[in-house]
Structure formats: C-alpha cells, structure tokens
Amino acid sequence: MQGTKRQPDHILNVEGLAQLLRALRADAYRLVGPTVRDGAIVHAEIRGIDDLPAGWTETQEAGTYRLVPRGDGALFGFSTAAQSYKQVFFVPRLRLLKLRRKDSSFTVEHDAPVTSRLALIGARSCDLHAIEVQDRTLLTGPFADPDYAARRSDLFIVAVQCGQSGGTCFCASMGTGPRSTAGFDLALTELFEPHRFLVQVGTEAGERVLARLPRALATESERVAAEGVVEQTAQSMGRRMDTTGIKELLYRNLEHPRWDDVAERCLGCTNCTLACPTCFCSTVEDTGDLTGESAERWRRWDSCFTLDHSYLHGGSVRTSTRSRYRQWMTHKLASWIDQFGTSGCVGCGRCITWCPVGIDITEEVAAIRRADGACSGEGGAP
C-alpha cells in the first residue's frame, strides 16, 4: 500500500464486489471484514460478500449501541465496527516463549511468527489512521514488535468511504476522516439506485486486482455523488473535539476539578482503553506447571486503569481513579504528541460508545476548556 497515485475511478456492481473478495481469497488472503455477531457489527474473519452486514446499521451514543435494520440492503451502511484492527495486529494474548527443564539447564522454544496474507475489507479512515498511530509505537519506533510486524507485513486494504457517521464519531475534528485519502489499495464508496460501488485505486496492487474484475469507468456524476456521500458524513458527525492547543491545555490543568468529577463516574473497568484502536499497553505473565518442569511467558493486553499497571516495588503509583483517568486522557491527547509526534486519538468514538457509563472524552476536554485554569485545590493526589 505504498505510493498513492491518482487513477481514474471505476464502478463495481454488487457481483463485482463479490468477485473482488473471491479474487483476494484466490490470492491467499484471509479476509477480515465487518459482520453481524452478538447484537453488533464486529470485525471478524469473513468468507465472502454473504458475511457482510447487509441491511444493517447501528445507533451509537455514549454508553449505548443498538443494531438497527435499514431498508436499502447496504453492505457498509454503518459507522464503526465494535472493534478496530488492533485485535488483528496487536493480538490480545500472545505466548512469547516456552521453557522446558533439561538436565541442570533448560531449553527455550518460540512460536513461529504468524505471517499470513491479510485483506482488510471495508476499512474506515479512522481505523487506517489508527494503524499508522500504532505503527509508530510497535513498528517504526525504537522498540519494534516482531509479532506485530509479522502480522502486519502482507496487507491488502479495501477501504470504504464512510457513508454514515455514528453518534459518537469525531474524526472530522481530529483530521483523520471521514474521507480516506491514502493508505489503501482500493477504496469503495457505496452508491444506490442501482446498488454499486465507486472504486478509487490507491496502489498498483489494487490496480492489478481491479483489472481482473468486471468494471466500468465512473462517470462524472457518479464521482460527484461519491464526493457528496463523504461530504454528507463529514457534516453529520455526532461529536467534535476542539484540539486547539490541546497539549498545553491539558498540561496546565492537571489539578482541574473536572478530574474529580469524572473519577466519580469512571468505573475503572478498562473498556475505553481496550476498545481504543491505538492503546498499546500490555503486561507479561509467567506461569509454571505443578512439577516445575515447564514454564511459559505470555503477553496480554493491559490497561492504565488497573492498579497493577502502575505497580512498582511497594505498591501502585496511581491509586485513585482520578489519577488513572487523567493519565489515560493526557497521554492519549497530549503526551502522545511529545512521545510519537501525533495525537493518540483518531476520533473513532469507541471509548465513548463502549464506556458502560458513557463517559465522553470530547465532553471531558470541553469541560476542562470551559474552566481553563480551575484548580481542585487537592494538590498532587496520586
């Protein structure tokens, strides 16, 4: 997916899309795309077009998600899936090594890295930006993760230009969407009457696959219609975040009373961090068997909302929910910029939707901004 160049746009009908998915499978790609499961649209391995959430959409609000039918048979007629692609590349659980006792020493075994070809079907701009953000931590930074790199190494990306914004989306104000402009092999815009897809070509790999499919050149009116779809989405974002001077805003408001207010609501349950497409914290657990003959080391997702996360000798550094929420939000929106040269937030809204008590990061920022400089007077409570 390197090197985006402008190509003429094409049109695929629904059968053409089905053929695209079949062509990718024929090229040995596993397909990860949206599908309906357990009352939500999730990202999972799919076999083809029949697994897509045809005729489904969703309503998302703070702490609320409901699957809703729609009448037009749209295949991508929703905003964001319940999960991002984090689970695909930065897997929730990973065995790092196996140890086995041998005489007076031990042997070490590693699992072979997973290097399957992977096609992301229907990737949204926010989620593609999130991959770029995670790359800075896990791929291109000083501590590259070999498992992440392997899982990420052979991708084909079929983006979808968002035709609908969710109630908790705010990518437009984060500069991460809703229009995908790069980072895809092909990008689809779903059009109706008749049901078809405008296809933008992002790479030569995309061009080569498209050449194998029955297609037509897009007309000027189809291009205008596709532009209108994304423009309409941008205009109807459910949320917005004012990011003006946000780093300095948060740094100078570390004792703001709003942190106490949010701590009173925050469950400390970790859902925001685990649903976030860029949060990358993990912990390492060692286990041994009863006999002491073998041991394993596993990495699993962790969260800055657990007490163990900041456990140093003698106890946790961040014992209050206030300090844990503040740590998360100031890292996400401020110190991430110092650390990685970008915000850690792509505006996908998952932390808002999937918070069981509906804490809204955009509202928390706005509340601090409204009373910039206010001080709770509690000093540096941990």
Place this chain on the structure above:
Amino acid sequence: MNETRPKLAVWKFASCDGCQLSLLDLEDELLALADAVDIAYFREATSRESNGPFDLSLVDGSIARPEDIDQIREVRRRSRHVVALGACATAGGIQALRNFASVEKYKSLVYAKPEYIHALAESKGIAEFIRVDFELRGCPPNKHQLLEVVSAFLAGRRPNVAAHSVCVDCKLSGNVCVMVTGTPCLGPITHAGCGALCPTYRRGCYGCYGPAEAPNTQSMARAFQHAGVPDVDLVRVLRTFNANAPAFRKESERHE
C-alpha cells in the same frame, strides 16, 4: 511414597463443597497434583487424616458457627500457608444473607427445633479471623486459577491472578459488551477469574467473583437505575454469593 513432597490440606467450613469439587474437577491435572503434593487431609476425597503440619491449606467455606472460630485458628496454627478458596471463605458466601437479617427472628420460622441451631449472627470470610496468605475468589473458583495458585505456592512465587474487572476478560475474548448493547451487567465492578463466562453467552455478569479492585459501585448502581433496574432488584443483584464483601454490602445498603 515420597516423604519430601509438600503436604496439602483441604478444609471445609460452611459451604456447598463446590470449591472442593473445583479441585477434583481438575481431571487432567489431578494425577499430576497427587504426584506433586502429599494430599494429607481432604475429607471430600480421602478418608486419610493427617494432623499436619501442612505446607499449604486450602480453606473452603465461611465461618458461620461458634466452633468454626477455634477450628480455623487451629488450621492456621498447623499450616505454613493458608489460601481462602471461593466466595464463602473470602466473603461469607450466600449464607451471609443472614447478615442482613436476625437469625433469632427467622430460625423459629424455618426450623422445627430452633434450639438445635448454633449459628453466629453473621457469616464471614476467614480473613476476619486469621491471617490469610492468598484469597482466590469465585463461586466456584476457576479450576485453572486454582491450579495456578497451588503451583505458585509450591514454587514460592506470587500467583498470576489479576484483580481487575471482568471487562478485561471480555475484551481479551473479543466479546461485544452486553451492558452497552442493553443488558445490565456487573462485570465492570466484578473481579475477573471466570473468563467472562456469562457475558460470553450474552448474559450480564452476576458478580460471582465479588468486587474487583477499586470498584466504583455507586456509578455502577446509577447505570443500573438508568437502565430501568429498580432499587429492590439492585439490592438483590448485589446480594448473592458475595453479599457481605464490603463494597457490595455497602452499595446494597444504600438502596434498601
């Protein structure tokens, strides 16, 4: 018989014995366990009785009768390490519902010969009476965690048993949040360990593992009320197997 193997004892107080069954339920690992330790006292499994001392005592059940207090102190005296096993031993169990009522008042209604009942006014976890080296939560505890705790004590290391919420296990499994999709769920304030069993089957968490670390029960209760759960049901949902765990007890009393 290898005399150097560590001695394991399993004790029963007021309980349904389910936690002891978790141990027997290990099946694949049970023979390895019997090899690794000398099962010196375990009435549910063997009629053999040793007086100790024991390297590791697993205690199932709550302290519910006057004589239990002396017995649990005796267990402590004879044991190098004591692990409280399950909701009864860690929080008083379902029988701690008596803690919200008067035993004297109801025993004549329930029992034909109430004079036979010698119950303490409250059912409590064992840590209220003796020093406990580790508490393994759950009703019943997860058998893999149980094996981990035994392995850790045998190896002299800290058990890998996280105190975070059930939500972590849901997200690790890729579950869609049942709370956000409309089913009230105690997962956000409940201690992990079950592997998010109920939410994996699209049910709300019942709190079998008791309060998680730093549970914000008040915010959770507001979310239940917002979802239309009346106070009477909120009290019930907080008063099951871990009714006497301080965080759950305090919150349920707010809604009485």
